[in-house]
Amino acid sequence: MNTGPAATNNPAASSAPTSANSAVAKTATAIVNIASLVTNDPSLGDHTPLGLIQDAAVVIDGDRVVWVGESSKAPATDNRVDAGGRAVIPGFVDSHSHLVFAGDRTAEFNARMSGEAYKAGGIRTTVAATRAASDEDLERNLTRYLDEALRQGTTTFETKSGYGLTVEDEARALRIAAAHTDEVTYLGAHIVSPDYADDPAAYVDLVTGGMLDACAPYARWIDVFCEKGAFDGDQARAILAAGKVKGLHPRVHANQLTYGPGVQLAVELDAASADHCTHLTDEDVDALANSSTVATLLPGAEFSTRAQWPNARRLLDAGATVALSTDCNPGSSFTSSVPFCIALAVRDMGMTPNEALWSATAGGAAALRRTDVGRLTPGARADLTVLDAPSHVHLAYRPGVPLVTEVWRKGVRVV
Numbered sequence: 001m002n003t004g005p006a007a008t009n010n011p012a013a014s015s016a017p018t019s020a021n022s023a024v025a026k027t028a029t030a031i032v033n034i035a036s037l038v039t040n041d042p043s044l045g046d047h048t049p050l051g052l053i054q055d056a057a058v059v060i061d062g063d064r065v066v067w068v069g070e071s072s073k074a075p076a077t078d079n080r081v082d083a084g085g086r087a088v089i090p091g092f093v094d095s096h097s098h099l100v101f102a103g104d105r106t107a108e109f110n111a112r113m114s115g116e117a118y119k120a121g122g123i124r125t126t127v128a129a130t131r132a133a134s135d136e137d138l139e140r141n142l143t144r145y146l147d148e149a150l151r152q153g154t155t156t157f158e159t160k161s162g163y164g165l166t167v168e169d170e171a172r173a174l175r176i177a178a179a180h181t182d183e184v185t186y187l188g189a190h191i192v193s194p195d196y197a198d199d200p201a202a203y204v205d206l207v208t209g210g211m212l213d214a215c216a217p218y219a220r221w222i223d224v225f226c227e228k229g230a231f232d233g234d235q236a237r238a239i240l241a242a243g244k245v246k247g248l249h250p251r252v253h254a255n256q257l258t259y260g261p262g263v264q265l266a267v268e269l270d271a272a273s274a275d276h277c278t279h280l281t282d283e284d285v286d287a288l289a290n291s292s293t294v295a296t297l298l299p300g301a302e303f304s305t306r307a308q309w310p311n312a313r314r315l316l317d318a319g320a321t322v323a324l325s326t327d328c329n330p331g332s333s334f335t336s337s338v339p340f341c342i343a344l345a346v347r348d349m350g351m352t353p354n355e356a357l358w359s360a361t362a363g364g365a366a367a368l369r370r371t372d373v374g375r376l377t378p379g380a381r382a383d384l385t386v387l388d389a390p391s392h393v394h395l396a397y398r399p400g401v402p403l404v405t406e407v408w409r410k411g412v413r414v415v
């Protein structure tokens, strides 16, 4: 057995995966001279939720982390990379985006910032542009925003359909997304299709019938926009239940614009995540705190619609698990930047810099029910970001500054 993180940092900690101290191959790669390393393993380093190790090293073999600990105790390897006293964090896990679309909504944003109120109906503009686009256009657009996100440190992302709203267009969006990520969400229930404006019940039948049949093979998740102007609680329950029968696991757009049944429904159905959570009653907060449903907060949406911020502090104090994601979409949150969302969450939502970093990495992983990403411990996927800063706190301390200097995904330096 080699000396691993459990031995160097906490002799008492022997639970997997931190005890996975298998012999480190000479051909592995050690990233050394890391000023501060976020592992998200509280048994390591400073024993906070971030498991922060100072003067640290990470050893990568293939696509996995095989060792973390103090730099001076790193095992000998043929390949060494000097981090130059910078901070290293797990790659961001962006658990909520809408990246299969065409066109943009610059004019709508400009009007809103010039005084007009936000209405959900703008989605129809993107639906029309997306239907008219070729497969190649949609793929090119998707990869453009994925590259943009990667350069800002995002190594795992979820994305959704929801701008097709026909059987063919929804299935096409999911097929294109599935070529780029395992975290694909069927959102036929984004809004009632304009084609069914006079008969929403018939659209729900389609979403739970033929459209679901066509989409399920490409998706892991099913989602509903449960909101006034979109789908009510009964419709949302029927849609998510139909998805479950087809093997799709629920997540819910809940309580974004007003109070409503979305959060309670998400908890009732054991959804992985209730997303937005901007307008919550005390009962909603309690329900989230006593469930395994993650509250995913999306401050890019409140920023871009000049809306009231979600109260992260209230959720955290109640004991809920909180994730932070971009909601990247052309209408209400056209940012692919997790660092920007972290800065907003710290400035305006009551999160500490440590909490915000955890929520954007381990929190995002929890919202996708993943344990292989969002942490840097032996056995985890070797997804990490090097910041041109001595600590992760700089993500909020230096907002808007491009601090991401290197990104490694699956053990390969990609940025």
Ligand SMILES: [Zn+2]
Pocket: 096, 097, 098, 253, 327
């Ligand atoms: Zn969304």
